[in-house]
Amino acid sequence: PLLSEPARMRKVLDSYGFVKAELVLDEWHYWPPERFQKKIAQDPVHGLASVNAAVFAAAAMIGCQDAPLDVSCHYTLGPLGDGWGAWDRTNDRTPLFYTFRAFARMLDYPNRVAVESPDPCLQILAGTDGKGRRGVLIADFKTGADSLSLVLKGAENVRFACVRTDETSLEADGEVVADGNGRLTVAGVPADRSALILLTETQTN
Secondary structure, X not given: OOOOHHHHHHHHHHHOOOOOOOOEEEEEOOOOOOOOOHHHHOOXXXXXXXXXXXXXXXXXXXXXXXXXXXXXXXXXOOOOHXXXXXXXXXXXXXXXXXHHHHHHHHHHOOEEOOOOOOOOOEEEEEEEOOOOOEEEEEEEEOOOOOEEEEEOOOOOOOEEEEEEEOOOOOOEEEEEEOOOOOEEEEEOOOOOOEEEEEEEEEEOO
């Protein structure tokens, strides 16, 4: 609903003649799979400050790029209690900080590149910079895939720096090299876990 509702509301507004009315999605956040309870909100796997919540936020922001939205407001960024934001009450960074930072780095690749994904829980944002170097952000929200493969046209044997956020590390650095067909493969996560992967081109073929 987070990604499909804007299109439905745009259609309703347009049908009544409000074609210039702005669409604002205010105060959205990941919600635990069970009914909201304090102990669930603080759960390290499914709670508000979990990696699952952080990757959900990144996946939603990627999906919103092609939605008819004018403004989208994640609630919140600051250190609100129970882990709503990118910092906790002691000013330590939560997983959301790292997924937001990865998303912001895609501003260095403003030229959008068309992508296709077989699963709405696998959101992908890709672009190039002024020199044609590629950047790809992959949000794997509980797909359960053992591995993820992405084929980039013209990226045969290209090297990419890889920054990964998951439950094992909030910001792990690595490298991925595309094969002779431009295929990149990264590790997946278990079905009830999530990961965010940022790939940035470091060496062309």
